[in-house]
Amino acid sequence: MDFITTSEKETKRLAWRFAGYLKEGDLVLLEGPLGAGKTVFAKGILKRFGVNPDKVKSPTFTVIKEYKSGSEFIYHIDLYRLRTKTELLNLGYEDYFYSSQALVLIEWADKVESMIQKGIKVKMDYVAINKRKIKIEFKNHPEFNFSL
Ligand SMILES: Nc1ncnc2c1ncn2[C@@H]1O[C@H](COP(=O)(O)OP(=O)(O)O)[C@@H](O)[C@H]1O
Ligand SMILES: [Mg+2]
Numbered sequence: 261m262d263f264i265t266t267s268e269k270e271t272k273r274l275a276w277r278f279a280g281y282l283k284e285g286d287l288v289l290l291e292g293p294l295g296a297g298k299t300v301f302a303k304g305i306l307k308r309f310g311v312n313p314d315k316v317k318s319p320t321f322t323v324i325k326e327y328k329s330g331s332e333f334i335y336h337i338d339l340y341r342l343r344t345k346t347e348l349l350n351l352g353y354e355d356y357f358y359s360s361q362a363l364v365l366i367e368w369a370d371k372v373e374s375m376i377q378k379g380i381k382v383k384m385d386y387v388a389i390n391k392r393k394i395k396i397e398f399k400n401h402p403e404f405n406f407s408l
Pocket of ligand 1: 265266267268269270271292293294295296297298299300301318367389390391392
């Protein structure tokens with residue numbers, strides 16, 4: 261599935277609609293360069309789960325941020341500062357990837373692509389100042405359809 265968005269607001273709306281199909285145990289792999297909109301997309305998802313987007317900051321320095329929505333947990337992970345897979349294994353973060361009790365969102369998931377066997381890949385690319393290309397791919401995950 262391919263989308264083009266022409267504003268931050270539109271990307272958030274797309275993410276919000278996408279999030280309607282998500283549940284605990286799902287893994288969302290956010291990929292693309294710095295400034296592509298991965299955090300914006302994560303905010304749209306979190307909004308659907310009742311998290312105030314103003315409170316969402318990419319956990320670049322903390323690596324992981326945990327939210328709770330009703331009885332559901334959401335882990336927002338940012339691997340920007342991750343240098344090696346060994347580093348990740350040493351920190352034990354891979355356990356978070358496979359949590360069946362949480363919805364997991366990972367920014368810079370391309371860095372650990374080979375470790376992850378299933379999930380929904382959201383590949384974002386910068387096209388122009390306010391324009392982004394967003395490609396959704398299902399990786400051993402049941403497919404669903406939605407529109408902008
Ligand atoms: N169509 C768009 N979709 C998402 N973000 C956009 C769009 N157009 C402009 N932007 C801007 O691009 C930036 C994306 O930042 P961010 O989500 O933090 O990127 P990343 O997490 O991928 O590094 C924000 O400043 C946002 O306002
Ligand atoms: Mg980010």
